[in-house]
Amino acid sequence: MGERVVLHYFNGRGKMESIRWLLTVAEVEFDEKFLDTREEYLKLVNDGKLMFQQVPLVEIDGMKLVQTKAILNYLAEKYNMHGKDLKDRVMINMYSEGLMDLMEMLMVLPFNPDPTAKLEEIAKKAKERYFPVFEKALTGPVYLVGGKLSLADVLLVECTLMLEEKCAGILKDFSAIKSFQGRMIQIPAINRFLQPGSKRKPPPGENYAKAVIEVFQIKI
Amino acid sequence: MSEKPVVYYFNGRGKMESIRWLLTVAEVEFDEVLLTTREQYEKLLDDGALMFQQVPLVEMDGMKLIQTKAILNYIAEKYNLHAKDPKERVMINMYSEGLTDLMEMIMILPFTPDPKPKLDNIQSKAKERYLPVYEKALTGPVYLVGGKLSLADVLLLECTLMLEEKFPDILKDFPNVKSFQGRMTQIPAISRFLQPGSKRKPPPDEKYLKNVVEVLNLKLPL
Numbered sequence: 449m450g451e452r453v454v455l456h457y458f459n460g461r462g463k464m465e466s467i468r469w470l471l472t473v474a475e476v477e478f479d480e481k482f483l484d485t486r487e488e489y490l491k492l493v494n495d496g497k498l499m500f501q502q503v504p505l506v507e508i509d510g511m512k513l514v515q516t517k518a519i520l521n522y523l524a525e526k527y528n529m530h531g532k533d534l535k536d537r538v539m540i541n542m543y544s545e546g547l548m549d550l551m552e553m554l555m556v557l558p559f560n561p562d563p564t565a566k567l568e569e570i571a572k573k574a575k576e577r578y579f580p581v582f583e584k585a586l587t588g589p590v591y592l593v594g595g596k597l598s599l600a601d602v603l604l605v606e607c608t609l610m611l612e613e614k615c616a617g618i619l620k621d622f623s624a625i626k627s628f629q630g631r632m633i634q635i636p637a638i639n640r641f642l643q644p645g646s647k648r649k650p651p652p653g654e655n656y657a658k659a660v661i662e663v664f665q666i667k668i
Numbered sequence: 669m670s671e672k673p674v675v676y677y678f679n680g681r682g683k684m685e686s687i688r689w690l691l692t693v694a695e696v697e698f699d700e701v702l703l704t705t706r707e708q709y710e711k712l713l714d715d716g717a718l719m720f721q722q723v724p725l726v727e728m729d730g731m732k733l734i735q736t737k738a739i740l741n742y743i744a745e746k747y748n749l750h751a752k753d754p755k756e757r758v759m760i761n762m763y764s765e766g767l768t769d770l771m772e773m774i775m776i777l778p779f780t781p782d783p784k785p786k787l788d789n790i791q792s793k794a795k796e797r798y799l800p801v802y803e804k805a806l807t808g809p810v811y812l813v814g815g816k817l818s819l820a821d822v823l824l825l826e827c828t829l830m831l832e833e834k835f836p837d838i839l840k841d842f843p844n845v846k847s848f849q850g851r852m853t854q855i856p857a858i859s860r861f862l863q864p865g866s867k868r869k870p871p872p873d874e875k876y877l878k879n880v881v882e883v884l885n886l887k888l889p890l
Binding site: 499500501509511513514515517518519521522525526534535537538541542544545546549577578581 | 719720721729731733734735736737738739741742745746754755757758761762764765766769797798801
């Protein structure tokens with residue numbers, strides 16, 4: 449069997465998208481198995497592959513990794529994107545956790561009966577609570593922490609691109625972040641990821657919400 | 669000025685409790701600033717002490733740390749309660765994330781208008797999804813990962829004690845987890861933490877709910 453990294457998730461962004469981004473920036477090739485039916489999910493459960501019966505699942509280095517943050521930290525460390533010391537690491541983690549909180553708000557929108565109001569709230573939080581932090585951190589420095597590309601930078605690109613899909617001018621007053629975004633998308637691996645045909649997934653639509661609800665038999 | 673860490677939070681468990689547990693097991697003395705008024709919170713905001721305007725906040729080593737998981741990982745690494753090997757680290761992180769997911773369900777109960785169905789859900793998730801994992805991991809080993817005490821063990825102890833407060837015999841079918849709990853509570857620092865007068869906070873009640881709602885100006889339901 450190959451040593452390929454294999455991702456198990458729905459055919460959509462969700463919690464797996466940040467992992468796809470990180471692997472891409474680390475220039476690590478991976479395969480994907482999409483969960484389209486409840487049967488496929490139950491098979492994973494019955495095969496004992498999902499520690500807490502949940503996806504994302506990433507098969508890598510002979511392990512079956514679950515829990516998005518555990519996976520991101522493992523990959524970031526393995527591919528040298530997690531800081532050179534403990535103090536760098538805690539800064540990266542603080543920034544990353546904030547960005548994941550913000551992206552989680554976007555992630556649950558398709559499941560919200562009143563997404564317009566929620567979206568306004570998200571845009572407000574982005575502009576008042578989160579962006580000022582990153583704007584300040586990038587006034588001068590090229591990367592968020594320690595002068596080198598880290599998990600936090602990857603999540604900031606992902607997050608700002610996702611927000612711009614919903615609110616086109618959201619970075620209007622955040623020029624340092626806009627420049628940062630510009631620099632990051634010139635990185636060849638990221639540039640390729642943003643082209644059609646890459647493993648990047650589109651924004652969640654009706655079909656995505658339906659697939660998730662069916663596979664997990666969620667009651668909304 | 670003392671070099672002791674200072675933790676800032678409401679007067680109750682919430683997201684800070686795991687941090688209190690970890691500092692306690694690491695035998696690190698800490699001071700607490702309990703946020704009981706909106707003014708205190710606004711002062712922290714105006715002072716720029718809260719990166720994302722949120723608590724927990726832990727001041728230590730000249731830094732103002734926020735985001736519970738970032739704080740837990742920092743403390744665990746600093747005090748040798750994480751692992752050096754990446755494979756052990758990811759195991760500790762996977763176990764820890766599962767436990768914090770479960771504890772989060774309990775944590776938001778006071779903010780839920782109709783807790784009964786949620787309580788039932790917590791009990792069945794605990795018995796079907798989470799406890800079997802730890803029961804299996806502790807069949808033989810004394811600690812969850814790598815033969816030594818880690819963040820994951822501390823969170824498992826905290827979580828099982830919290831579950832037993834709601835469901836007294838929830839560990840009935842999980843003897844390994846029960847024995848693990850017994851071993852852990854004999855550790856002197858933990859034993860002291862479980863006595864009255866320690867910094868351990870009681871289960872959340874109406875008073876705690878009011879405290880949080882007032883300080884954060886929350887509108888319920890969330």
